[in-house]
Amino acid sequence: MGTITQSKRQLAWVFDLNKCIGCQTCSVACKVLWQQDKGTEHMWWMTVNTQPGRGTPRDYETMGGGYKDGVATPGKLPSPEEFGGGWDYNYDEVLRSGKGRTAHLEKIAGSKTWGPNWDEDEGAGEFPNSYFFYLPRLCNHCTVPGCVEACPNNALSKDPENGLVLRNEDVCQGAQMCAQACPYKKIYFNPSLGISQHCIGCFPRIEQGVAPACVRQCPGRAAWIGFLDDDRGAVSKLVNKWKVALPLHAEWGTKPNVFYVPPLAPVPLNPDGTFNEGGERIPLSYLKSLFGEQVGGAVDTLKAEMDKRRRGEASEVMDILVMYKWEEALGGFDRDPAEIVWSTNGAG
Amino acid sequence: MALLLGLTGNWGKQGTGTRSWAISGLDGGSFMRQKGRPGQDAAREWVTNLAKARRMLTADDPTLTLEMVTYRAAQMAAELGGLGRMIPPAFLWYYQYGYKERWNNPDNNDPSMKRTFDEYLNESIDRGWWDSGLAKTYREVVPRVLFEAGGNMLRRQRGGQRLLLDKLWPDLKMIVSVDFRMNTTGMYSDYILPAAQHYEKMGNSMPSVHHLNFVLIDQAVDPPEDVLNDYDIGIGLVRKIEERAAAREMLQFTDRNGVQHDLRDITNKLSMDGFLLDEERRMDETIKDDAAYGILPPDSSLDVARQKGAIRWTGWGLVGHGLGQASTIKPDETHNPFRWHTEDKMPYPTLTRRAQFYIDHEWFLEAGEEFPVHKEPPGHGGPARQFKMTSGHNRWSIHSMNMTNNILLNTHRGEPFMFINNRDAEAKGIENGEWVRVISDVGSMQITAKISPSVRPGQVIVYNGFEPYMHREWYSQADVEPGHVKWLGLVGGYGHLQYRPLQWQPVPADRAVHVDVEKVS
Ligand code: SF4
Ligand code: SF4
Numbered sequence: 001m002g003t004i005t006q007s008k009r010q011l012a013w014v015f016d017l018n019k020c021i022g023c024q025t026c027s028v029a030c031k032v033l034w035q036q037d038k039g040t041e042h043m044w045w046m047t048v049n050t051q052p053g054r055g056t057p058r059d060y061e062t063m064g065g066g067y068k069d070g071v072a073t074p075g076k077l078p079s080p081e082e083f084g085g086g087w088d089y090n091y092d093e094v095l096r097s098g099k100g101r102t103a104h105l106e107k108i109a110g111s112k113t114w115g116p117n118w119d120e121d122e123g124a125g126e127f128p129n130s131y132f133f134y135l136p137r138l139c140n141h142c143t144v145p146g147c148v149e150a151c152p153n154n155a156l157s158k159d160p161e162n163g164l165v166l167r168n169e170d171v172c173q174g175a176q177m178c179a180q181a182c183p184y185k186k187i188y189f190n191p192s193l194g195i196s197q198h199c200i201g202c203f204p205r206i207e208q209g210v211a212p213a214c215v216r217q218c219p220g221r222a223a224w225i226g227f228l229d230d231d232r233g234a235v236s237k238l239v240n241k242w243k244v245a246l247p248l249h250a251e252w253g254t255k256p257n258v259f260y261v262p263p264l265a266p267v268p269l270n271p272d273g274t275f276n277e278g279g280e281r282i283p284l285s286y287l288k289s290l291f292g293e294q295v296g297g298a299v300d301t302l303k304a305e306m307d308k309r310r311r312g313e314a315s316e317v318m319d320i321l322v323m324y325k326w327e328e329a330l331g332g333f334d335r336d337p338a339e340i341v342w343s344t345n346g347a348g
Numbered sequence: 349m350a351l352l353l354g355l356t357g358n359w360g361k362q363g364t365g366t367r368s369w370a371i372s373g374l375d376g377g378s379f380m381r382q383k384g385r386p387g388q389d390a391a392r393e394w395v396t397n398l399a400k401a402r403r404m405l406t407a408d409d410p411t412l413t414l415e416m417v418t419y420r421a422a423q424m425a426a427e428l429g430g431l432g433r434m435i436p437p438a439f440l441w442y443y444q445y446g447y448k449e450r451w452n453n454p455d456n457n458d459p460s461m462k463r464t465f466d467e468y469l470n471e472s473i474d475r476g477w478w479d480s481g482l483a484k485t486y487r488e489v490v491p492r493v494l495f496e497a498g499g500n501m502l503r504r505q506r507g508g509q510r511l512l513l514d515k516l517w518p519d520l521k522m523i524v525s526v527d528f529r530m531n532t533t534g535m536y537s538d539y540i541l542p543a544a545q546h547y548e549k550m551g552n553s554m555p556s557v558h559h560l561n562f563v564l565i566d567q568a569v570d571p572p573e574d575v576l577n578d579y580d581i582g583i584g585l586v587r588k589i590e591e592r593a594a595a596r597e598m599l600q601f602t603d604r605n606g607v608q609h610d611l612r613d614i615t616n617k618l619s620m621d622g623f624l625l626d627e628e629r630r631m632d633e634t635i636k637d638d639a640a641y642g643i644l645p646p647d648s649s650l651d652v653a654r655q656k657g658a659i660r661w662t663g664w665g666l667v668g669h670g671l672g673q674a675s676t677i678k679p680d681e682t683h684n685p686f687r688w689h690t691e692d693k694m695p696y697p698t699l700t701r702r703a704q705f706y707i708d709h710e711w712f713l714e715a716g717e718e719f720p721v722h723k724e725p726p727g728h729g730g731p732a733r734q735f736k737m738t739s740g741h742n743r744w745s746i747h748s749m750n751m752t753n754n755i756l757l758n759t760h761r762g763e764p765f766m767f768i769n770n771r772d773a774e775a776k777g778i779e780n781g782e783w784v785r786v787i788s789d790v791g792s793m794q795i796t797a798k799i800s801p802s803v804r805p806g807q808v809i810v811y812n813g814f815e816p817y818m819h820r821e822w823y824s825q826a827d828v829e830p831g832h833v834k835w836l837g838l839v840g841g842y843g844h845l846q847y848r849p850l851q852w853q854p855v856p857a858d859r860a861v862h863v864d865v866e867k868v869s
Contacts, residue, residue: 024744024759031755044758087762089754094817095530101822105752105815107762113781117759122780122800127769130801 010163019222022134026214039192042086045199066183067253084114139199140256150181164201209335226331360690373667376637436853477840507831699843729788729862748813764814829858
């Protein structure tokens with residue numbers, strides 16, 4: 001079994017669910033950068049799903065893993081069908097075979113019943129009081145990473161300088177114990193290489209002072225990265241000082257390092273079309289099921305800070321969340337990747 | 349909406365937020381041909397002459413504002429063929445594609461349409477409202493060549509591909525599709541000229557008044573195999589025309605407007621003696637001209653654009669699209685349109701020279717639309733049908749670009765889908781993800797159902813852009829839409845309601861089309 005060696009510092013992400021527009025730019029940026037080789041067709045280290053929803057892999061929240069009272073909980077290995085996607089299409093048949101209208105573009109590989117974003121924009125509730133929001137997810141680079149501990153080959157470790165959970169692919173034997181142990185189900189299997197793979201936090205970029213692709217590409221200005229102990233950084237301020245950014249499913253016990261600013265929503269409508277001022281469109285109980293009891297406080301803080309701005313008063317929280325300059329998202333990892341000569345041996 | 353904003357004083361001032369979108373012009377590109385020779389002196393001479401010409405337009409009415417003169421100039425340019433004689437396509441559809449019957453069907457129209465569509469159309473032409481739009485042309489001229497660049501008519505044509513394939517295609521001698529996508533129209537073309545996509549060539553993003561920036565898109569990778577920059581495709585064709593014309597000793601060509609074109613030396617004429625053939629030089633010249641026209645700061649160039657990525661505009665230039673914003677761009681302020689009118693009290697370019705909502709045109713009076721009013725959607729599609737189909741842009745690709753790209757398909761259902769309310773789906777026994785048939789009076793398509801309580805009961809939503817060949821049978825949303833033109837769109841000759849290319853003209857309004865949804869057995 002692998003052992004967790006704690007790192008000196010910890011990198012963390014924050015996503016503002018009020019600003020995420022579900023555009024998938026982060027997931028496509030990640031996919032294009034890291035998962036284009038054979039064997040990675042079905043992989044999406046970064047995913048954005050509509051909540052409430054079954055997510056990816058399908059119903060991952062019911063699959064177990066993580067820790068209860070410090071003891072590892074058994075977890076399920078998601079099947080390829082549950083991950084879904086991995087689609088390829090009959091482009092040749094449609095465009096070049098001369099069959100005309102008798103052949104339309106169809107999936108010829110991958111899951112028939114699910115995809116990484118299958119239930120997009122479905123959500124819950126009843127019209128007109130329906131609701132949904134987007135939840136970007138990647139490996140949480142946990143402080144107590146169940147995956148690291150579960151690996152029989154010691155292939156996983158936390159980087160001592162930044163806490164990213166890394167995989168030595170030369171050592172990994174594809175045992176997939178990590179994938180069972182991870183409660184977030186963010187580890188994929190590469191059948192071509194016979195190993196597991198997951199988000200490495202764009203480690204080679206971090207080494208060069210460049211923010212991960214998901215953060216740097218986000219057009220919604222909804223994502224931040226930074227060291228959790230950097231008191232002046234946006235991440236630390238949102239997580240530690242203002243406590244408006246919370247981890248997903250903290251009860252799973254892995255101390256995740258991706259944090260979320262919970263979504264607010266307009267009040268619901270009464271049957272006569274008037275505003276139900278005291279009502280909740282997104283039930284607080286649902287938010288608590290994702291972000292824990294503290295979410296109520298976070299929502300209250302957000303509302304109070306928004307009110308301050310409406311009254312023309314200053315608000316540090318709102319200034320951070322607005323993100324006047326996009327470089328503020330990068331936590332100091334603001335080097336332009338275009339100016340770096342990248343090579344496969346890592347020299348910059 | 350505009351009325352509400354007007355009545356509540358919510359336009360033409362900072363902080364009011366809502367405003368209309370318009371694409372502006374980057375005159376450097378638009379006027380490249382007109383200025384005649386390389387260099388910014390030529391650009392400045394052209395703009396001085398244009399300004400003089402526009403002043404002449406005010407001779408009969410010195411009270412005309414810059415905006416009004418610009419619109420008048422655009423209209424005259426249309427009349428004189430300065431804009432290549434664009435024809436509002438509604439007339440082509442009416443005379444040649446078989447829309448006449450649909451537009452005359454009273455079931456498809458608002459009950460306040462008192463006469464037949466034919467009568468309105470003929471009257472609008474007889475009264476000369478569309479003279480500059482050459483409305484009558486398509487009565488006589490039968491199109492022989494279809495040359496489209498990025499158009500994909502067989503997907504986009506509201507009213508459906510069937511009309512085009514049955515009525516237009518048999519007349520065509522040659523169909524050419526220039527595109528970076530392998531699209532449905534390409535599948536029905538004689539020639540496909542593959543064009544470079546973004547990042548495979550140099551370009552700039554849409555000059556939108558929302559961001560007020562010139563945004564350079566530099567070439568990142570070479571285009572694959574035999575793919576060319578669209579400019580090079582155009583020049584290649586011009587070269588060939590020049591060569592063939594010389595071989596056939598056909599030195600001149602008279603177009604349908606009776607204008608003669610000299611076919612000798614056209615490659616040089618169109619490329620400023622080769623100056624514009626080089627992509628970098630062409631872009632640099634465009635940017636420098638934009639600066640000469642006052643749209644970008646004086647020191648702008650390709651180098652500067654490369655360094656900064658984006659250069660903020662400093663002015664609107666000469667074309668009406670930008671000037672219609674009627675506000676001065678200030679360096680450190682957000683932009684709100686109409687401040688010339690609200691703050692500087694400059695008259696609006698309307699009939700009354702005020703913010704005008706009352707249109708006392710006889711047709712508007714007859715229809716009870718002299719003021720903006722709410723009317724129920726007309727019965728187009730079939731008034732008794734259960735659902736109303738609306739559309740919108742999808743999220744995952746920009747318009748229809750990359751619609752069939754494998755990676756993007758993997759970010760959603762990976763096949764064309766239609767949103768339907770959960771209760772409606774339940775009542776019809778439709779499962780999430782199941783293929784269904786959507787039917788209107790003009791056609792039907794097959795598509796998968798996506799069930800969401802966020803859809804209003806009775807509504808179905810289909811994002812536009814799915815390629816017909818992604819659907820079973822190759823029929824898509826546009827094949828269910830009737831492509832209806834509202835008769836009031838034929839009004840002209842009234843103050844600000846005058847034909848100007850790309851602006852006021854009859855256009856289809858396929859909103860809330862009546863459809864039925866059935867399970868595919
Ligand atoms: S999210 Fe899963 S894979 Fe990532 S560190 Fe935590 S336990 Fe490991
Ligand atoms: S790129 Fe940003 S806005 Fe878009 S889905 Fe990802 S986190 Fe959300």
